Amino acid sequence: MPEEIPLLIVRELKSMEAADHGRAFTATLVVRKLQAKTASNGNTYLSVDLGDRSGSFSCTVFGDSPVHESLRGAGEGGVVRVEGRVEFYQGRFSPRLARAAVLDETALAAPGVLDSLVETAPEDAEAMWKEFNDCIEAIRHDELRLTVRGAFEEIGAVFRWVPAAVSMHHAYRHGLLEHTLHMARAARALLPHYPQVDADLALAGILLHDTGKCIEYEGTLATRRSRKGILQGHVVLGYQLTRKHGMKARLDAERLERLEHIILSHQGEPEWGAAVYAATPEAVFVSMVDNLDARLGMVQRALRQAGDGEEFSERLPGLSSALLTRPVPPAR
Amino acid sequence: MPEEIPLLIVRELKSMEAADHGRAFTATLVVRKLQAKTASNGNTYLSVDLGDRSGSFSCTVFGDSPVHESLRGAGEGGVVRVEGRVEFYQGRFSPRLARAAVLDETALAAPGVLDSLVETAPEDAEAMWKEFNDCIEAIRHDELRLTVRGAFEEIGAVFRWVPAAVSMHHAYRHGLLEHTLHMARAARALLPHYPQVDADLALAGILLHDTGKCIEYEGTLATRRSRKGILQGHVVLGYQLTRKHGMKARLDAERLERLEHIILSHQGEPEWGAAVYAATPEAVFVSMVDNLDARLGMVQRALRQAGDGEEFSERLPGLSSALLTRPVPPAR
Amino acid sequence: MPEEIPLLIVRELKSMEAADHGRAFTATLVVRKLQAKTASNGNTYLSVDLGDRSGSFSCTVFGDSPVHESLRGAGEGGVVRVEGRVEFYQGRFSPRLARAAVLDETALAAPGVLDSLVETAPEDAEAMWKEFNDCIEAIRHDELRLTVRGAFEEIGAVFRWVPAAVSMHHAYRHGLLEHTLHMARAARALLPHYPQVDADLALAGILLHDTGKCIEYEGTLATRRSRKGILQGHVVLGYQLTRKHGMKARLDAERLERLEHIILSHQGEPEWGAAVYAATPEAVFVSMVDNLDARLGMVQRALRQAGDGEEFSERLPGLSSALLTRPVPPAR
Amino acid sequence: MPEEIPLLIVRELKSMEAADHGRAFTATLVVRKLQAKTASNGNTYLSVDLGDRSGSFSCTVFGDSPVHESLRGAGEGGVVRVEGRVEFYQGRFSPRLARAAVLDETALAAPGVLDSLVETAPEDAEAMWKEFNDCIEAIRHDELRLTVRGAFEEIGAVFRWVPAAVSMHHAYRHGLLEHTLHMARAARALLPHYPQVDADLALAGILLHDTGKCIEYEGTLATRRSRKGILQGHVVLGYQLTRKHGMKARLDAERLERLEHIILSHQGEPEWGAAVYAATPEAVFVSMVDNLDARLGMVQRALRQAGDGEEFSERLPGLSSALLTRPVPPAR
Amino acid sequence: MPEEIPLLIVRELKSMEAADHGRAFTATLVVRKLQAKTASNGNTYLSVDLGDRSGSFSCTVFGDSPVHESLRGAGEGGVVRVEGRVEFYQGRFSPRLARAAVLDETALAAPGVLDSLVETAPEDAEAMWKEFNDCIEAIRHDELRLTVRGAFEEIGAVFRWVPAAVSMHHAYRHGLLEHTLHMARAARALLPHYPQVDADLALAGILLHDTGKCIEYEGTLATRRSRKGILQGHVVLGYQLTRKHGMKARLDAERLERLEHIILSHQGEPEWGAAVYAATPEAVFVSMVDNLDARLGMVQRALRQAGDGEEFSERLPGLSSALLTRPVPPAR
């Protein structure tokens, strides 16, 4: 593509005015949805949602369009670099697309590409994953440590990029890794003050508590609940995974039952998804640390997104309030 | 024991008046609770709850009491035939116990003995169990049938006598068998009218839905929640049992997932204990039939217990109302 | 109208693209709303909503429009065949209407016409109505049967086409007839298993339980709550109707009171609209069968509407979940 | 009975100490409950609750007791003057009754007798009833006034003494008359400030709004919910009564519907028993005045019962708080 | 501006059709929102919301627009008279603005100007304020009266125009003055009937109860919650103001505590914002009068806005129902 065509993000494209009609642009976009449909005249066409981290738009792509083949080939979750011209129709951004090229793994790995497509945890993912493994190694009880290690070997890379939630807290790429790591940091700081809580069990429980979400959600760049997620829920899925690796690691029955109980009860109240109420010191501890970091995660994200001039964020549903985002002034 | 000493039930013993002071009696009683304690003077004694189906009372049994050995030998859940004299102390029924003999299996099996100790489902347990097995055989899909059969082989006899709940509905001996069988009867009558519901899956789901309760409760004549019941809950326990036997019977993954989903969702709402909302036709069907039979079970029990003269039952918490127990008059 | 102009439904019209601008079409449409308004320049015009089963659109019709007279003559709830050309303005479908002709009773009765205008129960309405009358005749108690028959004679044809609800379950033409009939079928299958429930009273209660909805809703093709519906609610309206016909049929006071109680309590909880909690075996039975068929009605509708390729339905508010709509695979 | 035997109330009798054992007393008591029972030895006896406004106690009366005939003759709700001696048995007040005489109408009408048996509204019942009739006469619309008058003629004297509730507000003899009259006073003071509310309709609605309670409760000195109360509820019962007398008085359909709507909606929220939400100015007004006087009635009663030394009342469930009962000090 | 250009309100402008494209208009509009932004090409522009009482629209104003300076000068809450031509773009009203002139205080005070910009209480504000001061003078207790007077001197003119709420009841200019005055009228009519309620305290409490809202909201023509409103809430803000002026007026500690308690508890339930439950006769009284007038205020507004032909209003969220707005027909 010629150098002079500006590379724009979706928010910029959608804020164009009449004067921009027909302007050329390029953009790197995820195929968020892709459905083949048949019009009433018998012609087939694609109904496509394209987007990046700043927004998304829908378009209809007929069989004779120059981008038909590329988009169909990219598939849901694929990433394409498109070239087109700005147009609006029926009040919606509806660009005329001239070319589309699927990005391969190498192109995706180029610096900044993924970042432009999805919101990402602010800390470096590699560093977080390294620290996460240190947390696993910090479990002194051998079978417990083996249980945790086994579970994460089965899960694999998906754990490192899934969000911690679809909306609400830590709802972005690497969000689950970040949230779990933050909980582990908080727990390690707190445990010396609560000696009644078995440190190894609590730490293992924290590392494993949300692993079911790696199965509950599916799709790498276009997250949605999977079939297993709808039919079993992440609490039962995480419990099942933990149980499997606990038995494999020959963890004693007493500890395994207590570890499973942490997973089953970490959501706090049955109406929020807990299978049972927390009934061991470790389970109470984990559910409260989960709560604390989830709320503070919402605060951290709102502070990151705060505009310079604004005193308050939008109302945050998870806090039932707007957040004062202006920092405390320095002491005199 | 001499013939002339009347065999009395607890309700009769407790309604005695001053004039009955010192009167001799015999009674067949369950040891509901038995704790060894130490008094402030260093002496040890037993704190014992004794009862039958009509009520219960506490007593303190010192080491020099003639019934000390028998009661200690009977243990919690044991059954004894006691001989004593009516006494009240500190306003409570506090009989002077003279003899106690533990009943063995044969004595317990004598007609009427168990009936006098615990409330029991009105239908004959043997006949219900036979019909229950016919329901298992009615499942046409081979692996499904094997799954169900395997689960009940593991559970064994306990399924036949546990109550369906500690309070609320079908809360009596054989209550779970009765409730599950009534649901199966209702389902088999309804299924022809709801052809969208897979009959084999729905029937298997009904038979298995509450099997976790056989682990959630413990004790034969003195029911209470077990450790597993508190730490996992009957929904997860039943799911685990079903999963184990489904895999053993090589049930296809699709059916197994749907069967597990019925167990996980049968409580209806997460706040009532469901792990997920019902999301298959079979799961919706089973949770609604469960609801229907639970409520009608409360009606049936209130009608059985209705006194001749009373128009309404006491207020039933499960119905949020008293129930009109007088029958509809016959048509003219 | 010329043969070559395609007859389109609203969903097709609204999915047109720029290329379709100016294309001619015909459509059969209900006048869902019709209000005469005065513009700020003193001119009067009609604000009209036109729609069919697949969707609807608004338009403004000035006095000099060629369709002004026909639409005004059709009135709210009237059906017109319109001819026009596709146009969009201000981002909305805003066709240029050239002709409109009101359909008379005969035209409306032509096969497929009503079906294209409103969603309709899948079972044949005539057959359902016939079976419904068989259910009335199945009531053995004479005065009870006369009560039910009297009520349906007063209601007349409206019962056969009203929906069972504005949204939620059985919310389509003939929906109330279908839901009531399905409940009667379920009840007749279940009653032999619950002999404590008086079959005649329960059946009469089911047939009458929602009759108040025939007064609560008004309009044949454009349903909305009537004045009586807002001021009294369908529970009281159905109770009043039942009481009137019970007294006319000289039903004994005992049965009448129990029958009225079924109507007053069938909604289950006061917060869902019940005047009192169910307090007779029959009332408990009817409210549970109502619940069961309402939920399964949502399942049946979602299965009917399921696209071929989709594994799950949209989230169904009445089930708090998406529904797995793909059928259970056949046994090997 | 001899002069020297003190006439005591139940609270005094129950607070007796050991030193009072055997002391003679007389008391005027209501028979609150009376059940004939059969002991396990075949003897029949009466289980009786006797009480006055300050408390109650249970006793068992065998066939050979000197008070057996009198109590059986008095029946539930009857009033007796008993002579006995203080005794305690099994920790409960359990007097030895020597004589009992049923009080006839004349004796009951003697000053102070009823007052000693049940809590009574502080204002004079005759004066309240006279003012209540003035309120009826203050309705200017002829048929509305006739409707209200007709309803109160049918209800008769019961309206003058029923409580407004079993617990919560105005829960004492004449309570409903008092509460309704206070609402009428408040309404007449407020109506000039809310001219959008039709005064006649609002006043008629207030006078009639709780008349269903005259049917919902039964028993004169021992109130409990009647069969009609359980099966229909006071809202529907009051609506039915209003409808009957509105039609008899040939009230126009428009006003009758609005009057019925006031009754059906006066409880405010469906979960508190309203059949529908208030949807006319008059219905909103009546439900809010009902709310206001109910709360202030709780305040008035707590102030009447306040001991001299206490700063706060007990926690009042209807206010979710204790009430500061000490008066505001006078201005300097 | 030339005489012949029509002065239009926003609702009229937005209902224009294609035929009106390019038509000239003038309008008097409030600047509801004004944000300076930077486009991706580095240009700065204003994002502006303009509106009047009938509606509002957004527009983007670049630096070379003829209205750029005037709008920036007017600022948020400023009022401008604009001249422009009707245009629609992307389906939204998007006029081409040619001139804009800021209105000064004198121009704003001209008859009808404010009325065209915001909804205003129907009673005359001057007359209400005069009557309000009479209510202050009607407080006989000197220090109480001084307390109230002091508070209103500090608040100043803002009290006379703030709305009583952002949505729900009395949500318009002068709404708080109107609501407070109506409560005072109602209280003065009711107090003779509830002599247990100290009249002076209750009246002072009513006048002060919502004064915190003068701080909770900010902006004269564009109301939104202030920083103090979000961080403290109107209950605490009103309490603090009352406390300050009570101490300044040397109100005795007993009365001050009771007065503060009225403010702290007037919202009724903690979940609606009350700091504590009402626990004095005066606090119960004030919270109930607040409730009553809030609901009747919704009724009054719905009646004012009722179209001639409509029988019912839209559903009013505060009443959970539509309101029958057609008046009761006159008596024959």
Added chain:
Amino acid sequence: MPEEIPLLIVRELKSMEAADHGRAFTATLVVRKLQAKTASNGNTYLSVDLGDRSGSFSCTVFGDSPVHESLRGAGEGGVVRVEGRVEFYQGRFSPRLARAAVLDETALAAPGVLDSLVETAPEDAEAMWKEFNDCIEAIRHDELRLTVRGAFEEIGAVFRWVPAAVSMHHAYRHGLLEHTLHMARAARALLPHYPQVDADLALAGILLHDTGKCIEYEGTLATRRSRKGILQGHVVLGYQLTRKHGMKARLDAERLERLEHIILSHQGEPEWGAAVYAATPEAVFVSMVDNLDARLGMVQRALRQAGDGEEFSERLPGLSSALLTRPVPPAR
């Protein structure tokens, strides 16, 4: 008193059996309640509740009793050493009291005395208070530190012994000090991991958050809600105290407002008593740490009270579950 008379606690006294009748004992007891009453015969007597940490009992003390003067002199909250003999009357422990001597300050300060009367935090109060003052000194911002110091100087010693709650968590002597200190420890451990939270403000907020409880409760050995507690609530009382000392210490307005906001919002949800939702990073942090330590405080107390033999505690209302109190077995 003679050496041979055993010093017993109330739980031991109440568990006596018939054989202990008449046995001599001494006990150290708090006067929990003391009311002068008049019997129906005109005699005055005291109604007294006496208790220690293990339980309490009521007794009636007439004017001629040998302990009448001592108990009256001790007053509510006083501590007495009584000598008496075991007796039961009416089924209740009702000892014959022979002597009573009021304990003066010196006697109360003797080791173990207070401990026997009320449950006390397990950590040493002096050491906790010293560490608490270190936490105050750890606040680096001068005016913030002065604010906190000022508030605790005004509160004085009461802070060191009030419980953190009447029931639920930390409900024992020194409970508030312990809970606040534990929160401060947890916060200091967590703050390095949440750099977005201003450490000084958060720490000051934690130290002050519950100070209102020192005013909300009254009585040293017999805690109950004070008048101020009922009329204002601890949230507003703590806010007022903080505001006063913030202004005295000339804390800048920005920090003072944020500090007040922490107090006003720390209860989390309005229905749990928060005046507003937490809307600053510090307020979110403090409310979550409060939550965490409150729950873990319940766990710690249940573990302390756990009997040796029991696997689970009683059901703990604050956890909605029983707690597994048996420790995790040591690793092999």
